Amino acid sequence: MESSDHAAGTVRPKAATGFASPAGDYYDGGIDLNRHLIPDRTSTFVMRVTGDSMAASGISDGDEIIVERARTPRPGNVVVAVVGGELVVRRLRHDGEGGALETDPLPPGEPALERIAGGFVVWGVVTRSLHRL
Amino acid sequence: MSGHLFALVDVNNFYVSCERVFDPGLEGRPVVVLSNNDGCVVARSAEAKALGIRTGAPWFKLAPLAEQQGLVARSSNYELYGDMSARAMEVIGRFGAWQEIYSIDESFLGLPDGDATAAVEAARTVREAVRRHVGLPVCVGVASSKTLAKFANHVAKNNPGFGGVCSLGSMPAEQLRRLQERLPATEVWGVGRRSGEKLEGLGISTVADLRDADPAWIRRKFSVVLQRTVLELNGTPCIPPIDERADAHQIMFSRSFSQPVGSAAEMREVMAVYAQSAASRLASRGLRASVVTAFAGTSRFAAGPASNPTVSVPLAAPTDDPIEIVRAAVNALGGRVAPDAAYARAGVVLSGLTPAGAPLQQELDLFSALAADHDSPAGAACPDEAPQLSEVLGRVKSRFGQTSIGLGRGGLSEPAAWSMRRQFSSPKFTTEWKDLPLVRG
Numbered sequence: 001m002e003s004s005d006h007a008a009g010t011v012r013p014k015a016a017t018g019f020a021s022p023a024g025d026y027y028d029g030g031i032d033l034n035r036h037l038i039p040d041r042t043s044t045f046v047m048r049v050t051g052d053s054m055a056a057s058g059i060s061d062g063d064e065i066i067v068e069r070a071r072t073p074r075p076g077n078v079v080v081a082v083v084g085g086e087l088v089v090r091r092l093r094h095d096g097e098g099g100a101l102e103t104d105p106l107p108p109g110e111p112a113l114e115r116i117a118g119g120f121v122v123w124g125v126v127t128r129s130l131h132r133l
Numbered sequence: 134m135s136g137h138l139f140a141l142v143d144v145n146n147f148y149v150s151c152e153r154v155f156d157p158g159l160e161g162r163p164v165v166v167l168s169n170n171d172g173c174v175v176a177r178s179a180e181a182k183a184l185g186i187r188t189g190a191p192w193f194k195l196a197p198l199a200e201q202q203g204l205v206a207r208s209s210n211y212e213l214y215g216d217m218s219a220r221a222m223e224v225i226g227r228f229g230a231w232q233e234i235y236s237i238d239e240s241f242l243g244l245p246d247g248d249a250t251a252a253v254e255a256a257r258t259v260r261e262a263v264r265r266h267v268g269l270p271v272c273v274g275v276a277s278s279k280t281l282a283k284f285a286n287h288v289a290k291n292n293p294g295f296g297g298v299c300s301l302g303s304m305p306a307e308q309l310r311r312l313q314e315r316l317p318a319t320e321v322w323g324v325g326r327r328s329g330e331k332l333e334g335l336g337i338s339t340v341a342d343l344r345d346a347d348p349a350w351i352r353r354k355f356s357v358v359l360q361r362t363v364l365e366l367n368g369t370p371c372i373p374p375i376d377e378r379a380d381a382h383q384i385m386f387s388r389s390f391s392q393p394v395g396s397a398a399e400m401r402e403v404m405a406v407y408a409q410s411a412a413s414r415l416a417s418r419g420l421r422a423s424v425v426t427a428f429a430g431t432s433r434f435a436a437g438p439a440s441n442p443t444v445s446v447p448l449a450a451p452t453d454d455p456i457e458i459v460r461a462a463v464n465a466l467g468g469r470v471a472p473d474a475a476y477a478r479a480g481v482v483l484s485g486l487t488p489a490g491a492p493l494q495q496e497l498d499l500f501s502a503l504a505a506d507h508d509s510p511a512g513a514a515c516p517d518e519a520p521q522l523s524e525v526l527g528r529v530k531s532r533f534g535q536t537s538i539g540l541g542r543g544g545l546s547e548p549a550a551w552s553m554r555r556q557f558s559s560p561k562f563t564t565e566w567k568d569l570p571l572v573r574g
Contacts, residue, residue, distance in 0.1 A: 042220040043266035045563065051574035059574055070266045080572055085158030087572040123157075123268075 037128055043070035045124065047080065047087070053103040054078065054089055059129045065089065067124035075099070078126040089126060137243040138252055138275055138302070139370065141282040142225050142259055145270045145290065147238035148176035151217045152207050154268040155562045155570045164205045167192050170391045170554045171208050208555035216563040220267045228259045233374050241279060249303035256298040275300035279372050280365035283322040284340065288312055313341040323362050323372075328355060340366070384422070386411040387480020391554040393432075397470040400429060400479065401463045407481045408462035412455040415483050421451035423485030425458055427465035432477035440476070442469035451487045458483065 038044040045067045052061050057078055059065060067080050075094040080087055081101055090101035101120060144150060148166040153159045163180035167173065174181075174190045184202060186195065192206060199206065218237045226232040229242035244255050256273035263271045274285025281301055289299035301309060319329035321340055335354065337343050344366040352360035361371045386407045394400055404427055415422055428443040444465040448457060462481045470476075560568035 040266070042224045046569050047572045048569040049574040050571050054574045061574060063574075064569060065572070069268060082157040085160065087155075087157065087570065089572050089574050121157075 037066055039068075040070060043124075044068055047089075049089060049129075054091075055104075057091065057104045057129075058131060059089060059126070060131060062132065064130040065126050066128040066130070068127050069124040071125040071127070073122045073125050080123040080126060082121045082123055087123060092122065137230055138246050138277060138300075139279050139282040140229070140242040140244050140252075140256055140259070140273055140275045141235075141279070141286040142240050142242055142263070142271050142273050143286050143290070144221060144238040144263075145272060146176055146178055147218075147269070148207075148209065148214055149178045149181075150269050151214050152210070152559055153178075154217070155213075156559065159205060162203055162205055164207065165195070166207050166209055167557065168209060169389050171206075171556050172389075175209065206557050208558040210555075210558050210561065212561040212564045213559065217267060217269065221263050221269055221271070224263050224266045225259060225271075228255065228262065241282065244275060246277075249300060253298060253300045253303055256300060257296075260297050270297070272297045273299070275302065277302070277368040278365040278370040280322050280362055281368060284313075284316075284320075284366075287316070287320060310341065313344060314339050316340045318343045321362060321366065323358065328359060331355070383482050383484040383486065384411055384414050384418070384420075385480055385482045386414065387428075387478065387482075389478040390476070393475035393477060394429075394479070395473075395475055397466075397472070400466060400470045400476065403429075403479050404462040404466065404481065405459050407479065408459040409455055411462075411481045411483050412453065412458040415458075415486075416453050416455075416489075419489050420486045421453045421489050422458065422483035423448055423451045423487070424483070425461040425465065426482040426484065427462045427479070428482070429466060429470065429476045429479040431474050438471060438474050440469075440471040440474035442466055442471075444469060447485075451485065453489055 034041075047065050047067055049059055049063045049065055050061060054060075059078070065080075073079050073092055075092055077092050078089065079092045079101075080089050081092075082088075083101070088101070091104050093100045093102050099120075149159075149164045152164060152166065159178075161180065162178070163184050163186070164178040165174045165181050165186060166176040168175045171192055173192060174186060174188055174195070177186055177188065181204065184204065186204075195204065195206075198204070214237060221238075222232075222234050222240055225240050225242060229244060231243040233241040235241055242259070244252055246252075252275045256275050260271050260273055263269055272286055272289040274282045274287070274289055275298075276282045276285045285299040285301050289295045289297055292299075316339060317329070318324055318332050318337055318340055319326060321343060324332070324343070331354075332338070332343065337346055343363060346363055348360045348363045351363050364371050388407070390403075394403060408425070408427075424445055424447050426443060426445040428441070430441040431437070431439050444467075446461045446465045448461060452458065458481075560570070562568055562570045
């Protein structure tokens with residue numbers, strides 16, 4: 001008799017919905033990607049990458065990236081930065097003068113650090129890349 | 134302690150600032166945002182203001198000079214502004230004992246009434262948080278009433294030395310007096326141009342004059358509303374919160390057309406689209422409507438007959454069901470649409486609003502409901518357990534996008550000829566998957 005409530009009590013009279021699933025008691029919604037990928041909806045943005053200069057970090061042309069504005073950028077983070085009025089994705093490095101941006105892999109013949117005339121501003125920290133296989 | 138201080142948080146040049154978040158190249162350049170149909174200027178960057186461009190200036194007059202001046206125009210991107218507003222308002226709300234969202238870019242916030250330094254500190258924190266989370270610049274005014282908070286905000290915005298934050302409590306009395314003597318009374322929240330002229334005639338021309346006026350005399354000469362303003366200027370809060378005001382009791386969706394709408398059939402399409410937008414606002418506020426009002430109007434400047442029909446249709450019971458609302462709106466104007474008139478605008482108003490409470494119990498039948506209006510061949514009833522249509526529409530829209538499904542014309546992804554002209558619109562960066570901002574890898 002332990003499951004009599006389940007068998008009779010909750011079936012609505014006019015509905016022909018079949019048997020109630022025994023798994024129903026354990027089901028409390030599927031995985032909600034927003035919950036896991038977007039910790040704060042006010043400061044999380046999705047952007048689309050053009051170009052392959054960050055491919056070795058797992059960010060390829062056409063990938064969508066999740067960008068957190070509220071997170072404090074640290075050396076080694078992949079960030080979206082504003083360079084010359086344009087949004088670029090790069091790895092942030094410390095180079096003794098405050099910071100520099102690095103591509104990954106480095107294009108042949110390019111210096112390791114992209115020194116930006118007039119500096120740059122970090123727009124947000126990249127937390128995920130959504131790469132289509 | 135007397136409870137709370139009032140902060141007014143206001144995004145600087147909101148529309149322009151939203152555009153700049155995703156197009157940082159616009160930083161430092163003169164930028165204007167245009168009204169519906171790219172008609173005239175509704176928002177200006179500081180650089181555009183410096184060029185002498187006025188709010189309301191028609192775009193066709195500015196366009197010839199734009200290139201030479203480096204002026205950039207953007208069409209109103211309501212999807213972007215709406216989403217950025219929601220983000221900013223949520224961040225602002227985290228810092229207050231209470232929050233009252235006043236408009237798309239302004240919010241009142243209750244701050245604890247500690248010492249003056251604490252208030253300035255709290256205001257700076259809010260300003261920094263909105264910049265950091267959403268990328269938008271805000272100014273914050275803090276004072277002991279809403280009207281004074283508005284005034285403080287005005288001071289913060291127009292005096293760069295304040296660093297975007299002005300708290301009247303920490304301002305020397307002498308400085309406050311000078312600021313209030315310099316600013317015209319018409320700059321005070323709630324003082325219109327007509328009251329301003331009348332005040333001027335009575336010798337009250339500055340904020341300081343109005344503050345020092347006798348409230349009882351002001352009530353006799355003007356109204357209880359202006360009396361409240363005087364009391365508020367003296368630090369006595371007496372303006373009620375927004376949801377107690379009358380304009381919270383209706384939802385309106387109205388637009389001007391890019392091309393005149395002439396036929397009754399086209400007007401039915403318009404009503405179907407507008408009513409769906411109004412219905413989704415209704416649902417998002419958790420309300421039901423008792424009355425649907427549809428209106429349309431010809432332009433005052435157009436040749437041809439004038440026609441301004443407005444028809445209100447009471448609903449059988451308060452509802453948030455988009456089908457009922459759309460049907461009422463589509464049929465409302467009926468024979469009132471003049472066959473030879475060129476309509477320039479139309480809208481749908483939902484009123485008699487009540488909280489939705491428990492979900493509707495009535496079972497909806499998608500096909501027969503549509504068949505009643507459109508001679509649909511599908512007369513078969515849905516299974517009893519079918520979810521409510523409004524819920525299905527909402528779910529499909531959130532999964533596949535705004536234009537994926539809808540009732541009547543509202544379901545088509547190709548905009549109809551009468552839909553708004555937005556020639557210079559930026560992408561819907563934050564609300565459409567295909568429109569995500571591009572970042573160079």
